[in-house]
Amino acid sequence: MKLTQLPHRTLAIVRGRDRAAALRTVLTLVEEGITATEVSLTTTDALWVIEQARRELGPDALLGAGTVLTSDEAARAADAGADFLVTPGVVEGLGTGLPVLMGAVTPTEIMSATGRGAVAVKLFPASFGGPAYLTALRAPFPDVPFLPVGGIDAAAARAFLAAGAVAVGVGSPLIGDAADGGDLAALRARAAQWRSSLAGAATI
Template sequence: MNLTELPFRTLAIVRGRDRDAALRTVLTLAEEGITAAEVSLTTTDALWVIEQARRELGPDALLGAGTVLSVEDAARAADAGAAFLVTPGLVAGLPELPVLMGALTPGEVIAATAHGALAVKLFPALFGGPAYLNALRAPFPDVPFVPVGGIDATAALAYL
């Protein structure tokens, strides 16, 4: 899959201690019309979940790996079938997959885009909320942001 822009408005994050429940969650999200999901590598047997979900959902599903902390994590996730990667912070040297790279400060946004991030994962978003995101948009009008962390249903409406 070759992503050049964000083809989704909502990204579901799946994590947990039960690999079968995590897989069921990914499949249920897809059945219910959520077009993009990431499986956090903190999930028990996350790579197995990604492999099984990829097998079930097919090659075009927007299925990614989250909490990617290293080049090694990224390589294993890609081998398991992840179509994109999500990091909580700056990670250099990732393979040629689309990356949503975590950043909070303007300097980190600059670094994430310099590392080739498809989008910047504003993390943790709860620290600044929608007002902070709006402030970041002034110097970075062309950077797609994906706010993550501490967003409940009420806050999601404000971000959207």
């Protein structure tokens, strides 16, 4: 998985209480050009959502499982059709062979995540230090791909990308209540606004 090639340098994070609505949210995002999506395992029937989305979208959409904590969860996500895994912190021994975006925030955690083969560091929570903290981290870790997640709206996304993030993860500012059964037209409007807002930062 090449994070620098994410459309709009965006990973959409879907988390909701309604499995059918969560699936519709994933499909709508892809229709709107936001084709890299993480379905959090805290979503109701998340593995079903991933499996159905994979059937609907085929092999081209980039579909991952988020909030992966154990090797069993990782294996079930892989079986459901996930392309990659996302963890909230440093997790050992997931053992699926899938690319892993591993959560970290301190230098020690970043070294641990990269030492365990993370393809990128999910800088979480990104609000911990903001773009200035990412700038500081990139001095000792210039070759680590960072993907900030947590409390990121469009303005924060632009700032993090300017600070050197390869992409950003965005949840509620983009998803809103769509994954709980909210208005898909409103989701489409937010997706269009998000794409427009990051147009200068997006390279694809």
